[in-house]
Amino acid sequence: MKVVTGVIGNDIHVVANRLMDLSLNARGYEVFNLGVNTYLEEFFDAAVETGADILLISSLNGEAEGWAREVKLLKAEYKSIDKLIMMIGGNLTVGSGNAEDIVPRYQNYGFNLVCHQVDLNTGLDMLEAYVDEHRPGERGKGELGNVEHNTREQVPS
Amino acid sequence: MSNQLQEEREIILGNENVDAFDFDEVREFVKGADEQLFISHHFATKDKMLVQPRGGFPTYQKQYALYEFFVDANVDVLPLTIDSNTRLNDYSTAKKMLRLSEENEVDMLNGYPLVNHGYRTTRKMMTHFNHPVSLRHGTPDARLLIEIAIASGIFEIEGGPITYLLPYSKNFPLDKAFLYWKYVERVCADYSTLNKPINRESFGPLTATLVPPCITIVIQLLEMMLSLEEGVKSFSVSFSQQGSMIQDIVTGKVTRALAKHYAAQIGCEDAVINLVYHQWMGAFPTNRDSADQLINMSTVIASMVGADKIITKTREEAVGIPTKEANAKVVADTQYTLRILNGLPGISDEMEEEVLTAEVHAIMEAVFNDPADTLWRKVFNSIKNGIIDVPFSPHIINHNKMITIRDAQKNIRIIDRGNVPIPDRCYVYEKSCCDLNKDTTSIVNDIIHDIGIMQ
Numbered sequence: 356m357k358v359v360t361g362v363i364g365n366d367i368h369v370v371a372n373r374l375m376d377l378s379l380n381a382r383g384y385e386v387f388n389l390g391v392n393t394y395l396e397e398f399f400d401a402a403v404e405t406g407a408d409i410l411l412i413s414s415l416n417g418e419a420e421g422w423a424r425e426v427k428l429l430k431a432e433y434k435s436i437d438k439l440i441m442m443i444g445g446n447l448t449v450g451s452g453n454a455e456d457i458v459p460r461y462q463n464y465g466f467n468l469v470c471h472q473v474d475l476n477t478g479l480d481m482l483e484a485y486v487d488e489h490r491p492g493e494r495g496k497g498e499l500g501n502v503e504h505n506t507r508e509q510v511p512s
Numbered sequence: 513m514s515n516q517l518q519e520e521r522e523i524i525l526g527n528e529n530v531d532a533f534d535f536d537e538v539r540e541f542v543k544g545a546d547e548q549l550f551i552s553h554h555f556a557t558k559d560k561m562l563v564q565p566r567g568g569f570p571t572y573q574k575q576y577a578l579y580e581f582f583v584d585a586n587v588d589v590l591p592l593t594i595d596s597n598t599r600l601n602d603y604s605t606a607k608k609m610l611r612l613s614e615e616n617e618v619d620m621l622n623g624y625p626l627v628n629h630g631y632r633t634t635r636k637m638m639t640h641f642n643h644p645v646s647l648r649h650g651t652p653d654a655r656l657l658i659e660i661a662i663a664s665g666i667f668e669i670e671g672g673p674i675t676y677l678l679p680y681s682k683n684f685p686l687d688k689a690f691l692y693w694k695y696v697e698r699v700c701a702d703y704s705t706l707n708k709p710i711n712r713e714s715f716g717p718l719t720a721t722l723v724p725p726c727i728t729i730v731i732q733l734l735e736m737m738l739s740l741e742e743g744v745k746s747f748s749v750s751f752s753q754q755g756s757m758i759q760d761i762v763t764g765k766v767t768r769a770l771a772k773h774y775a776a777q778i779g780c781e782d783a784v785i786n787l788v789y790h791q792w793m794g795a796f797p798t799n800r801d802s803a804d805q806l807i808n809m810s811t812v813i814a815s816m817v818g819a820d821k822i823i824t825k826t827r828e829e830a831v832g833i834p835t836k837e838a839n840a841k842v843v844a845d846t847q848y849t850l851r852i853l854n855g856l857p858g859i860s861d862e863m864e865e866e867v868l869t870a871e872v873h874a875i876m877e878a879v880f881n882d883p884a885d886t887l888w889r890k891v892f893n894s895i896k897n898g899i900i901d902v903p904f905s906p907h908i909i910n911h912n913k914m915i916t917i918r919d920a921q922k923n924i925r926i927i928d929r930g931n932v933p934i935p936d937r938c939y940v941y942e943k944s945c946c947d948l949n950k951d952t953t954s955i956v957n958d959i960i961h962d963i964g965i966m967q
Contacts, residue, residue, distance in 0.1 A: 367680075367682070367906050369719075369904050369905070369906040370721060370904055370963060373903075373904055373912060374956050374959060374960065376912075377915070377952065377956055377959075378952065378953065378956050381951075381952030381953070381956075390682060390906060390908065391682055391906045392682045392683075392906070475956065475960075476953050476956070476957070
């Protein structure tokens with residue numbers, strides 16, 4: 356499956372973004388990583404261009420809150436992304452907040468999966484479970500296939 | 513100086529934020545400036561490691577007060593850290609925020625907006641303290657900034673086209689950065705003929721996130737060569753604490769030896785090359801006492817490395833912009849540690865030195881073999897095609913294929929070389945130091961742990 360990912364807004368926190376790229380690849384997804392400092396339109400443009408199955412937005416500084424409000428409106432302007440699985444994760448609010456309030460709010464904004472301060476691998480496990488439930492049999496059709504998760508295979512010899 | 517460069521300077525200094533730049537007066541000032549203002553003079557005459565903190569405040573008064581604290585703490589080199597608006601050449605926002613900072617006694621900028629203060633004002637502060645000052649910024653286009661800095665009496669300029677771009681920017685064009693920094697090198701070289709040399713310093717820490725020493729050293733050497741080939745006579749190569757004492761010692765030795773080697777290769781044996789060590793630049797402990805211990809250990813390692821200058825952190829690193837008190841404390845602490853550290857053993861690891869040297873030579877050779885006609889274009893192409901790959905750079909041009917991890921001794925090791933031409937035997941050695949019989953999920957968890965080892 357194809358995943359478009361990146362960090363939203365004027366957010367330059369790069370470390371988690373790179374690790375996400377690495378982990379998604381290892382789990383057999385075909386990854387299109389837009390990197391840090393990415394605007395909402397760029398995410399949707401990339402989803403259309405690549406024919407992505409999943410859009411995975413992350414936020415470290417919490418500014419996602421401001422952008423996420425525009426998701427429904429903007430997504431409606433695009434054709435052919437109705438089936439796109441929308442996921443968001445990271446620090447989803449500026450300052451402190453609790454997941455019980457944050458998760459439903461973001462679901463209202465149009466996200467299928469919301470991970471507020473959830474660690475990387477737990478979040479990706481949630482994604483796998485969601486895909487298996489809603490798109491049974493589709494996972495593992497990416498370029499790399501659902502191969503054995505062994506780093507040695509990624510390291511050129 | 514060529515007429516073409518002088519014409520470009522007149523355009524740059526014709527900026528509306530500059531109040532009538534007087535070229536002749538500035539030349540006379542540099543010519544007659546006190547030798548104490550030149551860090552190159554201190555490198556030549558002092559046999560202790562120079563101590564330099566970090567720090568910049570928006571207003572003249574606060575910067576002045578910070579310097580008073582530093583001088584009381586027996587500082588060797590004063591910093592002038594520039595605010596982020598100026599770094600992005602947004603002088604009008606910096607001006608507005610400076611005014612707000614002055615009127616409200618609240619800091620609206622994270623550094624000193626040097627262009628807005630101007631050289632006539634700033635020079636008064638620099639000549640009053642009569643210490644060498646180092647310009648710390650992070651600006652891809654620093655042409656105007658360095659003109660104002662030198663005119664103010666700031667005779668060390670940090671940065672470079674690679675080290676001030678790849679860690680900080682996603683989109684700024686790298687080729688433009690090379691050309692803007694060429695201007696900086698030429699202006700520094702020209703002023704260096706008038707009095708003691710202006711010192712240029714590269715920013716070795718890069719992303720400070722699992723960057724392997726071979727990549728750090730290659731970038732240090734290339735920025736050094738780009739600077740020396742324009743006529744700069746005093747240059748500092750640098751790196752930051754990596755997490756393993758022996759890796760730092762080996763990195764220091766190889767950096768010094770190869771800097772000399774590659775300077776000679778382009779006929780610049782006469783240039784003075786200094787080695788600078790940054791205290792831990794990664795994620796800091798929030799506990800202030802732990803932070804103090806980390807800082808003290810960094811100072812010990814810098815001594816083992818034999819650095820010419822150390823750049824300090826503070827116990828408030830994890831919290832925010834440090835107060836002047838915390839900043840002065842670290843200067844006093846570092847000076848004390850340096851004074852009592854005696855009889856250090858001269859240790860190294862010959863095999864590690866040999867492996868690292870071979871890696872650096874191999875990457876340098878690949879850069880030189882690029883068919884482009886000038887060094888900066890060769891370097892540009894090498895970054896573009898991943899011969900040079902900086903882990904965790906946010907920049908779109910960076911390759912992001914290299915993967916690094918720590919071994920049991922916390923040395924940074926390359927487990928995926930990507931497109932970087934690490935020689936096969938070195939690559940086999942690097943990987944043999946790590947446990948790779950794990951799935952990728954565990955390796956990602958290891959990387960997360962390895963980034964945060966000091967927390």
